[in-house]
Amino acid sequence: MSNKYVLILVDGLNNIQRNQIQAEITRQSKNWWHEFLDVWIVETDEPAVGWRDRLRVIVGIGGELVVIGLPGVGERTWAMKSESHNGVWFRKHFTNKRKPEQPDDEPPF
Numbered sequence: 001m002s003n004k005y006v007l008i009l010v011d012g013l014n015n016i017q018r019n020q021i022q023a024e025i026t027r028q029s030k031n032w033w034h035e036f037l038d039v040w041i042v043e044t045d046e047p048a049v050g051w052r053d054r055l056r057v058i059v060g061i062g063g064e065l066v067v068i069g070l071p072g073v074g075e076r077t078w079a080m081k082s083e084s085h086n087g088v089w090f091r092k093h094f095t096n097k098r099k100p101e102q103p104d105d106e107p108p109f
Contacts, residue, residue, distance in 0.1 A: 004072070006048050008040040008055070011064040020058045028054075033089050041070070 010021065018038070025032050031043035044051070048067040059065045070076065078090050 004044060005070040005076075006042050006044055006046075006051050007066075007068040007070055008042060008051060009064075009066045009068075010038045010055075010059060013038065013059065013063050017058055017060070017063065021055055024054060024058065 008021075008025075010018075013021075021040070022034065025034070025040055025042055028046070029042045029044050033041040042051070048069040051067045052065060055065055055067070080090070
C-alpha cells in the first residue's frame with residue numbers, strides 16, 4: 001500500500017448496505033479504521049473518485065456518500081475525545097506518531 005488514505009462517510013443506509021461496504025473495504029485494503037457507524041478511513045492507492053464509483057452501487061438511491069482524499073503522512077493530525085477508543089490505530093497507521101497533537105486533558109463526563 002502507498003500509505004495514502006481516504007475518508008468515507010455515508011448516511012441513510014441500512015445494515016445490509018453497511019455490511020456490503022465493509023466487505024468491499026476489507027477486500028480492497030488490509031488497513032482501515034471503522035469505529036463509528038457510518039465512517040471509514042481506508043489505506044488505498046485508489047483516489048477518492050474510484051472509491052465513490054465503487055461504493056455508489058451499494059449506496060443506491062436514497063443513500064448519501066462522500067469520499068475525501070486525506071493529506072500525506074507528514075501533514076496528518078488528529079485529536080480524539082472518546083470513552084471507548086484509545087487512538088492506537090491512529091498512532092500506528094495514520095500518523096505514525098506515539099501521541100495525538102493535543103492530549104485530552106478533560107476529565108470524562
